[in-house]
Structures are given as C-alpha cells and as structure tokens.
Amino acid sequence: MAVFVLDRNGKALMPCSEKRARLLLERDRARVHRVLPFVIRLTDRHAESGEFQNLRIKLDPGSKITGIALVREQEDGGIAVLSLFELVHRGRQISEAITSRRAMRRRRRGANLRYRAPRFLNRGNKAKGWIAPSLMHRVHTTLSWVNKLQRFAPVSALSTELVRFDMQLMQDAEISGVEYQQGELQGYEVREYLLEKWGRKCAYCDKNGVPLQTEHIHAKACGGSNRVSNLALSCQPCNQKKGSRDVREFLKRDPARLSRILAKAKAPLKDAAAVNSTRWNLLGTLKQTGLVVETGTGGRTKFNRSRLGIPKTHALDAVCVGEVSVVSDWKKPTLTIKATGRGCYQRTRLTAQGFPRGYLTRQKQIKGFQTGDMVKAVVSTFRPRKAWFKGYRIGTAASRSATMGTGFNCGIYGES
Ligand SMILES: [Zn+2]
Numbered sequence: 001m002a003v004f005v006l007d008r009n010g011k012a013l014m015p016c017s018e019k020r021a022r023l024l025l026e027r028d029r030a031r032v033h034r035v036l037p038f039v040i041r042l043t044d045r046h047a048e049s050g051e052f053q054n055l056r057i058k059l060d061p062g063s064k065i066t067g068i069a070l071v072r073e074q075e076d077g078g079i080a081v082l083s084l085f086e087l088v089h090r091g092r093q094i095s096e097a098i099t100s101r102r103a104m105r106r107r108r109r110g111a112n113l114r115y116r117a118p119r120f121l122n123r124g125n126k127a128k129g130w131i132a133p134s135l136m137h138r139v140h141t142t143l144s145w146v147n148k149l150q151r152f153a154p155v156s157a158l159s160t161e162l163v164r165f166d167m168q169l170m171q172d173a174e175i176s177g178v179e180y181q182q183g184e185l186q187g188y189e190v191r192e193y194l195l196e197k198w199g200r201k202c203a204y205c206d207k208n209g210v211p212l213q214t215e216h217i218h219a220k221a222c223g224g225s226n227r228v229s230n231l232a233l234s235c236q237p238c239n240q241k242k243g244s245r246d247v248r249e250f251l252k253r254d255p256a257r258l259s260r261i262l263a264k265a266k267a268p269l270k271d272a273a274a275v276n277s278t279r280w281n282l283l284g285t286l287k288q289t290g291l292v293v294e295t296g297t298g299g300r301t302k303f304n305r306s307r308l309g310i311p312k313t314h315a316l317d318a319v320c321v322g323e324v325s326v327v328s329d330w331k332k333p334t335l336t337i338k339a340t341g342r343g344c345y346q347r348t349r350l351t352a353q354g355f356p357r358g359y360l361t362r363q364k365q366i367k368g369f370q371t372g373d374m375v376k377a378v379v380s381t382f383r384p385r386k387a388w389f390k391g392y393r394i395g396t397a398a399s400r401s402a403t404m405g406t407g408f409n410c411g412i413y414g415e416s
Contacts, residue, residue, distance in 0.1 A: 158291045
C-alpha cells in the first residue's frame with residue numbers, strides 16, 4: 001500500500017512506497033502525520049520540484065460498501081494501483097434510528113395527550129433533489145474520503161460508476177420513490193420505462209396498438225403522488241372512464257386485475273434502488289470538487305474486470321470503473337473504513353417500549369477520548385506480566401474507564 005507524503009508545509013506530494021517511507025522515518029527525515037491512512041510529513045524539504053504524475057480516484061458506489069481506489073495513470077495509458085479502500089456505510093442503522101425515533105415520538109405524543117384532529121398539510125415540501133438521510137449519508141461519507149485523499153495526494157481526476165444500465169436506473173428510481181418531475185428523470189425516460197413495465201398495453205383493458213396515456217393509479221385529485229410507482233399506462237377511453245375515481249372503486253368488479261395492478265405498481269428491488277438515486281446525487285456532488293469526473297457503467301466495469309482477470313471485490317471493482325486498458329500492481333491489501341457516526345443527541349436510553357432506562361453523560365469526551373476512538377494502549381495483565389502496544393477501538397469512554405475491542409477494561413490515563 002502506498003504511503004502518503006506531505007511536504008514540510010503540509011502540501012501533498014506523490015505517494016511513496018512503504019520501503020521508502022520506512023527509510024525516511026528511520027533517517028529522521030519524516031514524521032508520522034497520521035496513522036490511518038498512513039501519512040508521513042517530510043521535515044527537511046519544501047515543495048518537491050514538481051514531478052507530479054496524474055493520480056486518479058476511482059469509485060464504485062454501493063449501497064452497503066463503496067469501493068475506492070487511488071491509481072496512477074501511466075504513459076502507456078495503463079494504470080498502476082496505489083491504494084485500495086472499502087468504505088462501509090451505515091445507511092441501515094440511520095434508517096432504523098429514524099424509524100425508532102419516530103415510533104417513540106408517536107408514543108410520547110399519543111400517550112398523555114387528549115385527541116387533536118390532524119392539522120391539514122402542515123409539512124413543507126421537500127427540496128428538489130432530496131433523498132433520504134440514510135442515502136445522503138452515503139454521498140457525504142464518500143465525498144469526505146474523496147476530500148481526504150485530495151489533501152494527502154495530488155489527485156487530478158475522478159472516475160465513478162453511475163449506472164448499471166438505463167433500464168435499471170428507471171426501476172430503481174421507482175422503488176426509491178424519486179418523483180418523475182424531480183428533474184433527474186426526464187419525462188421520456190419515464191414513458192419508455194412505463195411502456196416496458198406495462199407491456200405496451202392498457203393496464204385496464206389490455207388493449208394494445210392504441211395511443212397510451214400516463215395514468216395515475218391513485219388519482220392526483222385524491223392526493224396520489226407523482227412517483228413512478230403510482231403511474232400506469234392506459235388507453236384514452238379507460239383513462240377518461242376512470243377519471244379521478246379511486247382505482248379500487250373503478251375495478252371493484254375485477255378484483256383479480258386490481259390486485260395485479262397494485263402489486264405490479266410496486267416491484268421490490270430495494271438494494272439496487274438505494275444505489276441509483278444516491279449515485280446521481282453523488283455525481284453532482286463530485287463535480288463540485290472541481291476535478292474532472294469520468295462516469296462509467298456497471299457493464300463496462302464487469303467487462304474490464306473479466307478481461308483483465310481481476311477478482312471481484314468492491315475496491316478492485318472501483319479500479320475497473322471507466323476506460324481501462326492495463327492494470328498493474330493491483331495485488332494490494334485493502335483498508336476497510338467503517339462509518340461509525342458521531343453518536344446521537346438523545347441522552348436517554350430507552351427500553352423497547354420507549355420508557356427511560358438510563359441516562360448517558362452530557363459530555364461525550366472523557367480526557368480527550370470518545371467512544372469509537374482508535375487508541376494506542378499499554379495493556380498489562382496480571383499473569384503474563386508484560387505490556388504491549390497495539391491499536392484498539394474503544395468501546396465506551398463514559399466515566400474514566402473504557403472497554404476495548406479485545407474485551408479488556410482499562411483506566412484512561414493519558415491525553416490523546
Ligand atoms: Zn383501456
């Protein structure tokens with residue numbers, strides 16, 4: 001794995017090999033600047049006489065794990081892999097936390113209060129391009145690592161995988177609830193998609209070969225949404241006959257068709273769904289970094305990977321994103337980065353029923369340490385009397401002791 005190098009003033013230089021980094025540190029020509037990822041800072045030189053090669057960050061955004069690769073572009077058009085990373089997202093935890101918070105709030109509001117009639121339309125409209133917090137976090141954590149790599153290495157370009165293929169893009173948009181008027185999905189794409197989905201015939205009378213209209217299954221007049229999952233195709237007579245009536249009423253004499261339509265409207269493709277609305281958003285965010293952004297498709301990634309005989313991992317998938325001719329040095333260890341969040345504001349621990357069970361401390365840091373910190377600890381046990389150094393992840397830093405990943409409980413003495 002390449003070691004990131006900064007000059008005396010903290011400006012990024014070309015990453016070097018582990019061997020060279022070791023020599024620099026041994027000869028006291030560099031200091032350790034950061035441990036994860038490993039960055040050293042030169043002590044004796046100002047900015048190196050600009051021999052920068054082109055570095056590129058490659059991304060394979062996934063719903064659970066995003067692969068990140070830092071590569072050097074070579075003269076012959078090939079790329080050499082410098083570092084591999086896997087970023088583990090916590091979208092699931094975020095959505096679970098929000099769901100449980102909502103349930104608690106419901107209970108709290110409903111438990112002790114008299115009945116109040118719901119107020120009408122008291123929620124503001126969501127901003128254009130809004131995506132759920134669990135998905136937005138994927139964009140933010142990915143961007144944060146892109147920024148980090150930019151600080152540690154002179155990166156000049158980006159590649160990211162955008163779509164699997166266009167058909168899927170539409171399907172995913174439907175399930176994740178992106179509305180077809182939200183810009184990123186043009187009207188004609190929705191229409192092409194609907195034609196495919198409903199088999200190019202009227203959903204209500206199976207007539208084909210006639211002009212078909214986009215139809216809201218749950219009528220707009222009754223509060224039906226513009227989501228793709230609420231759209232069907234119907235011929236003009238059926239559309240007119242249905243009017244703004246509820247679909248259940250309209251099809252009450254044909255319950256088989258009704259249930260078929262309702263089921264078809266929402267086809268579950270959950271995992272892939274998260275990827276796509278996020279990927280579009282990520283692309284827009286990445287463009288704002290000012291780097292040149294290349295986009296690729298999943299098909300091309302797979303093609304590159306099988307052509308070059310590279311195994312399938314998230315990080316190596318990232319290497320294969322976009323236009324790639326030759327890849328060298330890809331047999332590298334992968335640094336796994338886990339998104340841990342910053343804890344929660346809630347200071348009351350609740351039981352499953354939402355009753356208070358205990359309270360957390362107001363302050364999150366104890367002597368500069370905090371839950372989830374990586375520490376270098378001197379652990380001494382009674383029987384084998386020895387001490388050793390290792391990186392540990394602290395379990396909890398409440399009070400003055402901490403549980404470490406290995407199950408040891410220790411006192412906190414030093415400052416971080
Ligand atoms: Zn019809």
